[in-house]
Amino acid sequence: MLYREAGDFKTSYAADAQTFPLAFDRWGYWVLLALAALVVPFVVNDYWANALLIPFLIYAIAALGLNILTGYCGQVSLGTGGFMAVGAYSSYKLMTAFPWMDMVSVTLLSGLVTAGVGLLFGLPSLRIKGFYLAVATLAAQFFLVWLFNRVPWFYNYSASGQISAPERELFGLVLTGPNAASAVQYLFCLAIVIALAWFARNLTRGTVGRKWMAIRDMDIAAEIIGVNPLRAKLSAFAISSFFVGISGALFFTIYLGAVEVNSAFGIQKSFLILFMVIIGGLGSIFGSFAGAAFLVLLPVVLKLVGVDLLGWPTTIVAHLQLVVVGGLIIFFLVVEPHGLAQLWRLTKEKLRLWPFPH
Amino acid sequence: MPETFLFATEVALNGLMAGVMYSLVALGFVLIFKASGIFNYAQGVMALFAAMTLVGIQQGQVPFAHAINATFGTDIHNFGWQAPALLAILLTVGVMIALAWAVNRYIFRHLVNQEPIILFMATIGLAYFLEGIADLMWGSEIKRLDVGLPQGINTWIDETTFTIFGYGFFIDNLDIVAAIIAALLVAGLVAFSQYTKQGRALRAVADDHQAALSVGISLNFIWVLVWSIAGFVALVAGIMWGAKSGVQFSLSLIALKALPVLMLGGFTSIPGAIVGGLIIGVGEKLFEFCFGIGQCFGGFINLGGATENWFAYVLALAFLVFRPQGLFGEKIIERV
Numbered sequence: 001m002l003y004r005e006a007g008d009f010k011t012s013y014a015a016d017a018q019t020f021p022l023a024f025d026r027w028g029y030w031v032l033l034a035l036a037a038l039v040v041p042f043v044v045n046d047y048w049a050n051a052l053l054i055p056f057l058i059y060a061i062a063a064l065g066l067n068i069l070t071g072y073c074g075q076v077s078l079g080t081g082g083f084m085a086v087g088a089y090s091s092y093k094l095m096t097a098f099p100w101m102d103m104v105s106v107t108l109l110s111g112l113v114t115a116g117v118g119l120l121f122g123l124p125s126l127r128i129k130g131f132y133l134a135v136a137t138l139a140a141q142f143f144l145v146w147l148f149n150r151v152p153w154f155y156n157y158s159a160s161g162q163i164s165a166p167e168r169e170l171f172g173l174v175l176t177g178p179n180a181a182s183a184v185q186y187l188f189c190l191a192i193v194i195a196l197a198w199f200a201r202n203l204t205r206g207t208v209g210r211k212w213m214a215i216r217d218m219d220i221a222a223e224i225i226g227v228n229p230l231r232a233k234l235s236a237f238a239i240s241s242f243f244v245g246i247s248g249a250l251f252f253t254i255y256l257g258a259v260e261v262n263s264a265f266g267i268q269k270s271f272l273i274l275f276m277v278i279i280g281g282l283g284s285i286f287g288s289f290a291g292a293a294f295l296v297l298l299p300v301v302l303k304l305v306g307v308d309l310l311g312w313p314t315t316i317v318a319h320l321q322l323v324v325v326g327g328l329i330i331f332f333l334v335v336e337p338h339g340l341a342q343l344w345r346l347t348k349e350k351l352r353l354w355p356f357p358h
Numbered sequence: 359m360p361e362t363f364l365f366a367t368e369v370a371l372n373g374l375m376a377g378v379m380y381s382l383v384a385l386g387f388v389l390i391f392k393a394s395g396i397f398n399y400a401q402g403v404m405a406l407f408a409a410m411t412l413v414g415i416q417q418g419q420v421p422f423a424h425a426i427n428a429t430f431g432t433d434i435h436n437f438g439w440q441a442p443a444l445l446a447i448l449l450t451v452g453v454m455i456a457l458a459w460a461v462n463r464y465i466f467r468h469l470v471n472q473e474p475i476i477l478f479m480a481t482i483g484l485a486y487f488l489e490g491i492a493d494l495m496w497g498s499e500i501k502r503l504d505v506g507l508p509q510g511i512n513t514w515i516d517e518t519t520f521t522i523f524g525y526g527f528f529i530d531n532l533d534i535v536a537a538i539i540a541a542l543l544v545a546g547l548v549a550f551s552q553y554t555k556q557g558r559a560l561r562a563v564a565d566d567h568q569a570a571l572s573v574g575i576s577l578n579f580i581w582v583l584v585w586s587i588a589g590f591v592a593l594v595a596g597i598m599w600g601a602k603s604g605v606q607f608s609l610s611l612i613a614l615k616a617l618p619v620l621m622l623g624g625f626t627s628i629p630g631a632i633v634g635g636l637i638i639g640v641g642e643k644l645f646e647f648c649f650g651i652g653q654c655f656g657g658f659i660n661l662g663g664a665t666e667n668w669f670a671y672v673l674a675l676a677f678l679v680f681r682p683q684g685l686f687g688e689k690i691i692e693r694v
Contacts, residue, residue: 076475076478124675124678124679127678127679127682128675128678128679128682129682130474130475131397131474131478131625132621132625132678132682132684134478135617135618135620135621135671135674136621136671136674136675136678138614138617138618138671139668139671139672139674139675142667142668142671143668143671143672145667146665146667146668218694220692220693220694221694224694267614271482274479274482275482278479310429311428312425312428312429313424313428315424315498316424316425316428316494319490319493319494319498320490320494321490322486322487322489322490322493323486323487323490323491323494324490325483325486325490326483326484326485326486326487326488326489326490327483327487328483329479329480329482329483329486330465330480330483330484330487333469333472333476333479333480333483334465334468334469334480337469337472337476
C-alpha cells in the first residue's frame with residue numbers, strides 16, 4: 001500500500017528524473033545509509049567486519065567497475081584481477097615513497113594510475129570485438145601479474161616478494177596495518193563506496209552512459225548516429241579501471257594488509273568479479289552490490305553449514321563450493337539471464353500493484 | 359653461435375611438440391563453436407574430468423569416497439579391482455557421452471537464442487561445476503595416469519642427431535606419440551565430417567542453424583553429437599597431458615593456453631587450431647629461450663624467465679590488431 005507513486009507529485013524536472021521515483025524507495029535508501037554509517041560501526045565485531053562487510057564493500061567497487069565496462073559498454077574483460085593488482089601495487093609504492101600522503105589521496109591516485117593502465121589495454125578494443133577481446137584482456141591479466149612478480153622495484157626488493165601495508169592514520173585514527181580498528185576501516189570503505197556508487201549512477205544515466213549503452217547495443221549503429229567509438233570505449237575502460245584500481249588498493253591496504261600477487265590477484269579473481277556482475281545483473285548499479293553480497297556471503301554460509309554444522313573436512317566443502325557456485329551460475333542464467341537486479345525489478349513491479357493486481 | 363643455433367632448434371622442436379598438445383585442446387573448442395556458436399570455456403576442465411574419470415575407473419576407485427566417508431564415518435576407497443586400459447577408456451567415453459547429453463538437456467536447451475556472452479558465462483559455470491564434481495568424485499590429489507604410452511627420451515633421434523651434428527636432440531617419445539595421435543584424430547574428424555551422413559548434417563548446422571532445421575536435421579541430436587566428439591577430444595588431450603605431467607588441477611588451465619591458439623587460428627577453423635597451436639608452441643618456447651632466460655644474442659635481453667605465462671596472449675593480441683578474425687577465421691562482415 002505504501003509502495004505507490006500516487007500522491008507523490010513531482011514539480012520539477014530534477015524531481016522527475018531522480019534515481020528513486022517512489023517515496024518509499026527514497027526513505028528506504030536514506031534509512032539504509034543511516035544504518036550503515038551510524039549504527040553498524042558501533043555494533044559490528046571484528047569477525048563480521050573482516051569476513052563479510054569489508055570484503056563486500058571492496059568487491060562491490062570492483063563489480064561496479066566491471067559492470068561499467070561489461071554491463072554498460074559491452075566490452076567483456078577477463079583482466080580485472082590484473083587491474084586490481086595495479087591498484088594494489090601503486091598504492092603500495094605511493095605509501096612507501098611518500099609517507100606523508102594521506103590515505104584518501106593514495107587511494108584516489110592508485111585509481112588514476114590504474115585508469116591509465118586500463119586505457120592502454122583498452123586500445124585493442126577498437127579493433128577487436130567480442131570473445132576475441134575477452135581473450136585479449138587475458139594478456140593484461142597474465143602480463144601484469146608476471147610483471148609484479150618479476151620486477152623487484154614494485155615490491156621494494158623485499159625478500160619474500162610480498163608487499164605489506166605500513167601503518168597510516170586518517171583523522172588521528174589508525175586505518176591500515178595490524179593495529180587498525182575494523183570499524184574505522186569499515187567506515188572508510190563505506191565512504192568510498194557511497195561516493196563511487198553515486199558517481200557511477202550519475203555517469204551511467206548521463207550522456208557518457210548513454211553513449212556506452214549505444215556502443216553496447218550495436219557499435220556500428222552507434223557510430224553512424226554520431227557516437228565516437230574511440231572516446232566511448234576508452235572512457236569506459238579508463239573509468240572502469242579507476243574503480244577496479246581503487247578496489248584493488250583497498251583490497252590490499254585495508255582488507256588483506258599483506259599481499260602476494262599470484263594468490264591475491266590471479267585469474268580466479270577476474271572470474272569471481274565477472275560472476276558477481278553476471279549474478280547481480282549486467283548493466284545495473286544495484287546488481288553490482290547484490291552480486292558482490294551474494295558471492296561474499298555464499299562461502300561463509302557454506303562453511304557454516306558444511307564445516308561447523310555437518311562436520312565435513314574443509315577440502316570437501318571447498319570442492320562443494322565450486323559445485324554450488326557453478327550450479328548457481330547455470331541456474332541463474334537459465335532462470336533469469338539478467339540476474340538478481342532483474343528479479344528485484346520484477347518484485348518491485350509486483351509490489352506496486354499489490355494487493356490489487358488487476 | 360652454431361651451438362646456440364642447435365640449442366634453439368631443439369627448443370623449437372620441443373615447442374612444436376608442445377604446440378600439438380595445445381592444438382588438441384583448441385580442437386575441442388573449435389568443434390563446439392562451429393556447430394553451436396558456444397564458446398566452451400569448460401573444454402579444459404572436460405579434459406581434466408575425463409582424465410580423472412579414466413584413472414578412477416582404471417584403479418577401481420569408489421566415486422565420492424571422501425564425501426561418503428566423511429558423512430557416514432565409513433572407510434571405503436577402492437572396489438578392489440583394476441580395469442584394463444582399453445576398457446577404462448571405453449567406459450570413460452561412455453561417461454563423456456552421458457555428460458554431453460546432460461549438458462545439452464539441462465543447460466543449453468534452455469539457453470537457445472540467448473546472447474553469446476550468456477552462453478559463454480554458462481560454460482564458465484559448467485567449468486566450475488565439473489571441476490568441483492571431479493574433485494568430489496575422485497579426490498583432488500595428483501594422480502599418475504598410465505595407459506601404456508611410451509615415455510622418456512627417444513634414443514634413435516638422440517643418436518642420429520648426435521652422429522650428424524655432434525649434439526643429440528632430446529625429444530620425448532610421448533610427444534611423438536601425441537603428434538601421431540593428433541594427426542590421426544584430425545584425419546578421422548575430417549573423414550567423419552566429409553564422408554558420413556552425420557558429418558554432413560554437422561557441417562550444415564555449422565553453416566546455418568535455421569536452414570539445417572528446415573531440411574529436417576535435428577539440432578538437439580547434432581549438439582549432443584558434437585559435445586560427445588568434443589568430450590572424446592578432451593579425453594585424448596587429458597590422456598596426453600595426464601601422462602606427461604600427472605592428472606591434477608593445473609590440467610584445466612591448459613584451456614586458458616588454448617585461447618590464444620584459437621585467436622591466432624580463428625575460432626571457426628580446424629586447420630587454424632592446428633597451425634595456431636604450433637605457432638604458439640614454438641613461439642613461446644623460443645621466446646623464453648632467447649629473451650626469457652637470455653640465451654640468444656649474447657644474453658642481450660634477459661627478462662628473468664616464466665615469460666611462457668603471458669607470451670602467447672601478447673602474441674595473439676598483437677596479431678589480432680592486424681587481422682581481427684585470426685589466420686583462418688571467416689571474415690567478419692558487420693551490418694546495421
